[in-house]
Amino acid sequence: MATWTEEDAYLIAERAHEWAMQGAHEEAAILLTGLVAAVPHYPYARRALAAIYLQNDHPAQALATLDASPVLSQDSDARQLRLEALLALGRRQEAEREFALLRPGLDPAQLQRLYWRFENATKEAT
Numbered sequence: 001m002a003t004w005t006e007e008d009a010y011l012i013a014e015r016a017h018e019w020a021m022q023g024a025h026e027e028a029a030i031l032l033t034g035l036v037a038a039v040p041h042y043p044y045a046r047r048a049l050a051a052i053y054l055q056n057d058h059p060a061q062a063l064a065t066l067d068a069s070p071v072l073s074q075d076s077d078a079r080q081l082r083l084e085a086l087l088a089l090g091r092r093q094e095a096e097r098e099f100a101l102l103r104p105g106l107d108p109a110q111l112q113r114l115y116w117r118f119e120n121a122t123k124e125a126t
Helices: 008-022 025-038 043-055 059-067 078-089 093-103 108-125
Strands: none
Touching: 008 025, 008 043, 025 043, 025 059, 043 078, 059 078, 078 093, 078 108, 093 108
C-alpha cells in the first residue's frame, strides 16, 4: 500500500475544494471519501466531506463521517459540524451537550453562528 504524504493529501483536498466551490459536490465528495479512506488522520478531508453532506441535506452521513474521526475530540471545527448534524437530525439534547463542551473554546463569531443554528432548528421544529 502506498504511503500518502501531507502534500499528497493537500493536493487532493485542494482539488475537491475547487470542485465543491464550482458546485460539483458529488465529485468533491467522491474525492474526499477516497481521501478519508486513504488518510483517515487527515482532519480537513472529514470536515470537508461532512460539510458537503450537510449542504446536501445528508446529516446522518455527515455525523457518521465525523464520528469515525480518530481525532474528533481535538478538532473543534469538526465538533461544530457534528453539532450542526445533530441539530439537523432533531437530536437537540445531544447538540446541547456538544455545545456545552465546545463553548469555552469558541470565539464570538463561532458562538453567534451556533446560536443561530439552534434558533433555526427551533423554528424548523415548530
